[in-house]
Amino acid sequence: MTSTLLPVALCLMSAISLAASNVLVKRGGDILTARMVLSIVMALSVLPFAFFVPFPPRETLPFFAISMVVHWFYQFSAIRALHRGDLSLVFPVMRGLGPLATALIASLVLHESLSPWQIVGLVAASASIIVFAMPTGATLDARRLDRAALFWSVMTAAGVGLYAVADARAVREIPTPMTFIVWLFLIDWIGVTTVTLWQRKGAIMKAVRPQIRGGIVAGVLGTFSYGLAIFAYTLTDTAIVTALRETSVVFAAAFGAFLLHEGFGRRRTIAAAVLACGLLLMQAGA
Numbered sequence: 001m002t003s004t005l006l007p008v009a010l011c012l013m014s015a016i017s018l019a020a021s022n023v024l025v026k027r028g029g030d031i032l033t034a035r036m037v038l039s040i041v042m043a044l045s046v047l048p049f050a051f052f053v054p055f056p057p058r059e060t061l062p063f064f065a066i067s068m069v070v071h072w073f074y075q076f077s078a079i080r081a082l083h084r085g086d087l088s089l090v091f092p093v094m095r096g097l098g099p100l101a102t103a104l105i106a107s108l109v110l111h112e113s114l115s116p117w118q119i120v121g122l123v124a125a126s127a128s129i130i131v132f133a134m135p136t137g138a139t140l141d142a143r144r145l146d147r148a149a150l151f152w153s154v155m156t157a158a159g160v161g162l163y164a165v166a167d168a169r170a171v172r173e174i175p176t177p178m179t180f181i182v183w184l185f186l187i188d189w190i191g192v193t194t195v196t197l198w199q200r201k202g203a204i205m206k207a208v209r210p211q212i213r214g215g216i217v218a219g220v221l222g223t224f225s226y227g228l229a230i231f232a233y234t235l236t237d238t239a240i241v242t243a244l245r246e247t248s249v250v251f252a253a254a255f256g257a258f259l260l261h262e263g264f265g266r267r268r269t270i271a272a273a274v275l276a277c278g279l280l281l282m283q284a285g286a
Contacts (some may be wrong), residue, residue: 007236008036011244014228017221031082033207034215035075036196039189041219045267046182053179063170067184070166072191074159081152093153094160095246096130101161103239109165112237114282121281125243126275132249132271164242177234181227198214212244240282250275 025034056064081090103122106112114122171180200207225245232241250272 007241008244010228010232010235011241012145014225014232015245015248017225017228017242018245019248019255021218021221022248022252023255024214024221026141030207030211031081032192032196032199032217033204034211036189036193037208037211037215038190038219041216042223043184043187043189045220045223046185049178049182051184053176056179056183060170060173063166063173064180064183064187067163067166067170068187068191070159070162071184071188074163075192076196077152077155077159079192081104081149081156082259084149084152089151089255090153090156090203092130092132093150094156095249096126097154098126098130098160099107099239099246100126101244102164102242103161103278105161105165106168106238110169110238111240114237114239116238118282121240121278122243123278125246125282128271128278129249129273130244132253132268132275138205160211160214160242164233164238166228168241169236171230171233177231181230184230186224233286243282246280247275249281 021038022025025031025038042118078094081094084090103112103114103119108113167180169186171177174180196207197204229241232244250268251270
C-alpha cells in the first residue's frame, strides 16, 4: 500500500469502527452514562500495554496536559449540547463543522496549509455532513435549535478541532504513537466519569447496568478507532484525518438502515455522493 493510501485506509477503518461504536452508544438510550462506560472500557483495554510502552518523556508532558484539557472541553461541550438539544439536531453541527475548525486551528498552530482544491473539497465535505445528518421527516419547529444548544454545538465542533490539533502535535513529539495512545486513554476517562457521577448521583448503578454490554463493545471499537486516527496524524494533515473520520455519519446511517431498518432516503444518498466527491478532491489536491 502506498504512503498516500495508507492514511486514507486508516481513517476509513477508524470511521467504520467509530460509526459502530456510536450506534451502540445510541442504542443504549442514556448517552452520558454510555459514554462513561465506553471511556472506562477504553482505559481498561489499553491498561495491559502500559507495562510495555515507555513512559512519555518529561519534555512531552505539557503536550499531554494540553490534549487532556481540550478532550475534557470537548466532552463537556458535547454533554451540554446534547442536554439542550436533540441528538439529531446538534449532531450535524458538531460533526459537520469539526473538519473546518480543525483546518483553521491546524493552519494557525501546526502551520499546515491546504491547496485551493483541498479547501473546496473540505467545504463540500463539511456541508454534505451537515445536510446528511439533519433529521428527516421533522416539522419546522422540531428542526429549530435554541441558542444555547447551537452555542454548545459550535463549541463541540471547536473542541473537535482543538483535540485533533493537540493530539497531532503531541503524537508527533513522542517517539512512539503507542505511548501517546495508551497514556491518553488511561487519563481521558476521568472527565466524563466525573460529570456522570455528578449528574446521576445516587442512581449511578441503575443507570450503568443497561449500558454495560453495549458499552464494552463500543469501548473496544472506540479504542481501535481513535488509535488508528492517532497513527494517521503522523502520516498526513490533521484536517484530512478529521474529514475522513467524519464519514462515520454515513457509515452509522448505513448501519442504521441495515440493522435497525431506519430510512436512508434520496437526500442522504445525494449528500453521501457529495461527501465522497469532497474527500476525493481533498486527496487529489494533496
